[in-house]
Amino acid sequence: MAERTASVTEPPTTGAGPVLVRWTAPDALSNLVAVLELAADGRVRCNATSRQPSAATVKLIEDALVAGDFYESGEPIAAFAWPLLIQVGGLARLTGPRLELSPRGRAVLASPSYEALAALWARWLVAVSTDEMARIEAVKGQRKPGTLTSAVTRRAAVAAALAGLEPGAWTGVGKLLGILRAQRPPLVATRSLRALWRLYVLDSYHGSLGHAGPRAWDLVEGRYALCVLFEYAATVGLIDVAYADPRGARHDYRALWGADQLSCLSRYDGLAAVRVNELGAAVLHDPDALPGLGLPVPRRA
Numbered sequence: 001m002a003e004r005t006a007s008v009t010e011p012p013t014t015g016a017g018p019v020l021v022r023w024t025a026p027d028a029l030s031n032l033v034a035v036l037e038l039a040a041d042g043r044v045r046c047n048a049t050s051r052q053p054s055a056a057t058v059k060l061i062e063d064a065l066v067a068g069d070f071y072e073s074g075e076p077i078a079a080f081a082w083p084l085l086i087q088v089g090g091l092a093r094l095t096g097p098r099l100e101l102s103p104r105g106r107a108v109l110a111s112p113s114y115e116a117l118a119a120l121w122a123r124w125l126v127a128v129s130t131d132e133m134a135r136i137e138a139v140k141g142q143r144k145p146g147t148l149t150s151a152v153t154r155r156a157a158v159a160a161a162l163a164g165l166e167p168g169a170w171t172g173v174g175k176l177l178g179i180l181r182a183q184r185p186p187l188v189a190t191r192s193l194r195a196l197w198r199l200y201v202l203d204s205y206h207g208s209l210g211h212a213g214p215r216a217w218d219l220v221e222g223r224y225a226l227c228v229l230f231e232y233a234a235t236v237g238l239i240d241v242a243y244a245d246p247r248g249a250r251h252d253y254r255a256l257w258g259a260d261q262l263s264c265l266s267r268y269d270g271l272a273a274v275r276v277n278e279l280g281a282a283v284l285h286d287p288d289a290l291p292g293l294g295l296p297v298p299r300r301a
Contacts, residue, residue: 019272020070021242025279027066028237029112030298032120034064035082036101036109039092044083044099051094051129053083070230070243075267078235080135085236088127089120112298114290118283121236125155132231133189136223136266139209140200147195149188154221157187158228159284162239162274167281170242170273176229177222189221196220201265206257218252219265226268238280246270 038044038060045054053061061079062069069079083099086092091105101109108116131151133142142148161180165171180187190196197210199220209216234241246269253265264270282289 019242019244021240022067022070022234023240023277024234025237025240025277026296028117028235028279029114029295030066031064031078031082031235032086032117033109033112033298034066035061035086036091036105038064039083039086039099039105040101040109042098042100044092045097046083046087046094046099048094048097051084051087053080054097057083070234070241071245071267075246077231077267081231081235084130085120085124085232088129089123091120114279114282114293114295114297115287117236117279118287118290121233121238121283124232124236125159126152128152132227133224135227135231136220138201138262138265139220139223140202141198141204144198146191147198149191154187154189154224155228157183157185158225158233161187161225162229162233162276162280163284165274165276167276167278167285170275172273173226173229173271176274177218177225180221180225181217187221187225189224201253201256202258202261209256212256215252215255219256222252223266223268226266226271229274230268230271233280234274238276238283240275240277241271242273242275244270244272 035044043060045057046052047054058076058079061082062076065078070077086105087094087099090102091108092099092101131148133148133151157180161176161183164179190199196216197208199209201207201209209219212219229239230241233239246267247263249264249270253259253262276284278293279295282293
């Protein structure tokens with residue numbers, strides 16, 4: 001994923017520090033191939049229960065990505081997402097602690113194409129084996145039964161909002177979250193008001209998100225949307241992203257009890273703006289256009 005500091009149409013700025021811009025589409029397929037090659041060599045290790053990559057695997061993938069991960073260290077995003085994506089996409093499966101390529105994965109590795117990225121996105125949207133809400137680690141209580149809505153429904157809401165954006169134009173995250181909150185059906189992460197009270201930050205009573213009232217939407221649904229956009233849509237190459245350091249980027253959680261202990265609520269807080277790029281426009285609106293995009297296709301020796 002190429003990293004630059006400016007774009008043809010400048011993204012919204014943020015007061016949180018320098019803003020980086022990533023054009024993700026040109027490198028997405030190369031990154032997929034790099035991860036599949038690591039898996040083919042037996043070097044991608046994941047937890048047998050959670051299917052999440054080990055810390056050593058995350059570091060290995062960070063080094064293999066075309067431009068590294070979005071942040072240089074400490075907050076893996078793309079490097080964490082890729083092993084999950086190739087599993088739910090049917091390109092690899094766990095055998096013991098390691099991933100091995102499936103026949104579909106070997107076929108994609110032999111003949112990479114942007115259609116493979118589109119298929120990966122489509123399969124991830126309906127996968128039921130993982131819930132990326134767990135990546136918002138500061139929000140506790142998520143595992144209590146009957147608390148969260150279906151991840152598939154939540155992903156569909158975010159995908160619908162992306163499909164409604166004008167391709168090639170930057171959209172500030174604040175505006176996009178407003179769309180997600182107002183669209184029908186809206187993005188909803190908790191099953192009920194009682195379920196919202198089960199979620200908390202730092203302390204299950206004083207830090208319950210039920211105390212936040214309407215502001216809780218930004219802390220739960222909003223952070224979930226940032227995760228889907230940054231960790232999955234951008235990683236697969238559908239959206240370009242403008243982002244800053246997550247520390248101090250958002251202040252909507254500061255009124256929570258004990259929140260002064262947190263420099264940010266999630267690693268995704270620095271996301272400032274997104275742009276549906278040419279790959280995203282094709283995947284979301286016109287899959288038949290994928291072969292003619294003119295994006296680089298990696299060559300394998």
